Amino acid sequence: MKTLKMIMCFLGCLLSLTMLAADKGNQAVSMVSYEQRWLDSEGTIALRNNTATDIHNVKFIITYLDMSGEQLDYEEFFVKVDIAPGKTRKVDIPAYEHDRNYSYYTSEASLVNPHKFKIKYELKDYNIQHPDEHVNKSDVSGGYDEDLDVAQHGQDGMGMYMFLAIIICLIAIGISVGLYVLVAVMAKKRNRNVVLWVLLSLIGTPLIIIVILLCIGNADDYNKDFV
Numbered sequence: 040m041k042t043l044k045m046i047m048c049f050l051g052c053l054l055s056l057t058m059l060a061a062d063k064g065n066q067a068v069s070m071v072s073y074e075q076r077w078l079d080s081e082g083t084i085a086l087r088n089n090t091a092t093d094i095h096n097v098k099f100i101i102t103y104l105d106m107s108g109e110q111l112d113y114e115e116f117f118v119k120v121d122i123a124p125g126k127t128r129k130v131d132i133p134a135y136e137h138d139r140n141y142s143y144y145t146s147e148a149s150l151v152n153p154h155k156f157k158i159k160y161e162l163k164d165y166n167i168q169h170p171d172e173h174v175n176k177s178d179v180s181g182g183y184d185e186d187l188d189v190a191q192h193g194q195d196g197m198g199m200y201m202f203l204a205i206i207i208c209l210i211a212i213g214i215s216v217g218l219y220v221l222v223a224v225m226a227k228k229r230n231r232n233v234v235l236w237v238l239l240s241l242i243g244t245p246l247i248i249i250v251i252l253l254c255i256g257n258a259d260d261y262n263k264d265f266v
Contacts, residue, residue, distance in 0.1 A: 068097050070160035071127050077142035077154070081131040084160075088122035095121055095166050102159040103135050106144060111156060117169055218245035225249060230258040 067090045075082035084101075088094045097120055102113040118130045135141050141154040219237060222245050226236035229252060240248040 066162055068094055068099070068122070068162050068165050070099075073143055073158055073160075074146050075134050075141070075143040076147045077140045079134050079142075080137050082134045082143065083129050083131055085127050085129045086118075086120065086122060087127040088124055091124050093121065093123055096169070097122075097165045098163040098167060100161040100163055101132075101135075102161070104157040104159060106155055106157065108157070115163065119169070215245070218249070221245070222248050222252070225252045229256060 067088070069087050069089055071085040071087050073082060073084050086094075086097060096117065098115070098117045100113055100115050103111040105111055112135070114135075116132050118132065120128055120130050122128045135156060135158075136154065139154060141156055144155040144157055219240055222240045223233045223237050226233045231252070236248060236252065
């Protein structure tokens, strides 16, 4: 009979330890305390690491309850935090109903603040990456990359500007060469020394030389070199 009792006691202890271990596994990160006074813009929650390894980043749900235990609201949080094994760390989260001056029921009381609430903590996940920081593999392997697209558009725009600059330079060179050719043609038609007038247009400007040639007209003597 005593042996049976000892066996039953041993099994009961083993079952309790198993349940405790399972509960610890389900609440690898548990809430130790919460603080929010009626003028606070942020609430402060203390989280404990119940595991044997470091905890990095925690995702949890806070359910807000009135003083009778009825649910008022709930919100999901992701906090960046590093908690050593067996240690507790406090982190700040947005205060509940800050604009209406709600306060946690165990925090500092105030006669002008009747709005009190309780909370229920539920762990969702831990040691995870924030969703906003997640990089989709398809973005890297061939999906849309906004920064790459902006850079590509910038390169395309720069190439277009360079192309236009080259075209403008070629047009300017063509016009300049054309003016010198026009000086030579006008000088030849007016029986004047072509080389001399082209050199004069180099010293001055072709436009001035063209105006001069128009004004002085034809040379009297075709064989005269400098007229």
